[in-house]
Amino acid sequence: MSTSMGVTALDHSVQETNVWLKAIDEQLALESRHHAYNALRAVLHALRDRLPPEVAAKLGAQLPIMVRGIYYEGWHMATTPTKERHLDEFVAHVGRELPPRFPIDPLAAARGIYEVLWERLDPGEFEKLMAHFPAQLRNLQG
Template sequence: MSRASVSQFDESLHLTNVWLKDITDQLGWTDRRAAYSALRAALHALRDRLTVEEGAHLSAQLPLILKGVFYDGWKPSRCGGNIRSVREFLAPVTAIFGADPEKDEDAIARAVFATLRKHVSAGEFDHVLHALPEPLRPLFEPA
């Protein structure tokens, strides 16, 4: 493996840690594992709502490690589904944190999507936002 390839992994690890820190800071958490679970669940909720093409465009701007997270367990047949309600959209987040009264899935989603907004291009974020039904868009708006 070339030195450049190893540095790509190092850079991706660094950027992934930056994303996790952004999420923990926004939520006032210290648990990085919980931040990772939140990031993973929210990315999966978004991935499954986007079309295959929209998901590919978004994933192209993610750090290498997060691309793997984004596509982990992916079933293309579920993409672009008819999810219209916030509760249905946040089901993956609820599945992880639903039993914990300290974890608010709306706040978790907002923190993850604020982090996404910060780290992908404004144009790509706008494409994602406009691909979503109106009831889901408030989760993606700045606080």
Template sequence: MSATHTAEFEHAIHTANIWLKAVSEALGTDDRHLAHRVLRAWLHTLRDRLTVDVAAHFAAQLPELLRGVYYDGWVPSGAPVKYDRDAYADRFAQEARIGAGDVPRIAPAVTAVARGHLSPGQLERALAQLPHDVRTLLEPTPAPAG
């Protein structure tokens, strides 16, 4: 492998690690395995609820290695999968191997990380495709005015 390819691969790993570190910090944990499971679950549950076109446009904004995670196991012919807030939370919890009661805290934390790393408007275009009840599960609760 040439030095250029090695550098490109190292950059892809570095970028994915930046995201994982940000998710870990947002969750208040040093458990990178948890951060990976949660990020993967967030990407998959979002992807599967989007139309194929919106899912592909969203993927184009992801870092290379995370794009691979995003597409892993995808069945575009079945998209979008229609599920409500409870089914979304159950699927997220099952894939992330967390308790369903943790989803309302964890999913918005990952959304905030994604928002901080994606081009402006990209996440909003994807979230706009979701039913309101699912979108509210993914959105951070606004801080009280004060």
């Protein structure tokens, strides 16, 4: 019986991840779910790397299981948090995480992902998360 529950949980996580990717695809007017995945991954990694490890873990705990896997992929906790204080530094970090010739600029990707996070996460928790960023990095959502 537990095997069935485990598969159901994974199926639900796949569905939930697809809902997130569809929301990102629509928010950013991208041409594919693959681009939505790349944008989500790039911005989540830039956010994660800018946060103190204990705050990064709190954000990770709020994400759907599969999105959480994307978030933690390749994380080296000892090298965080980065010291990006200005918008251009953060956007450059997002840009380094995006594949070459990505169809939208990194700032637009970051703004779109912030919007989706704002919609999908608990607003109070998202506000606490944003309090750990300098004002320039806090106010990306339109």
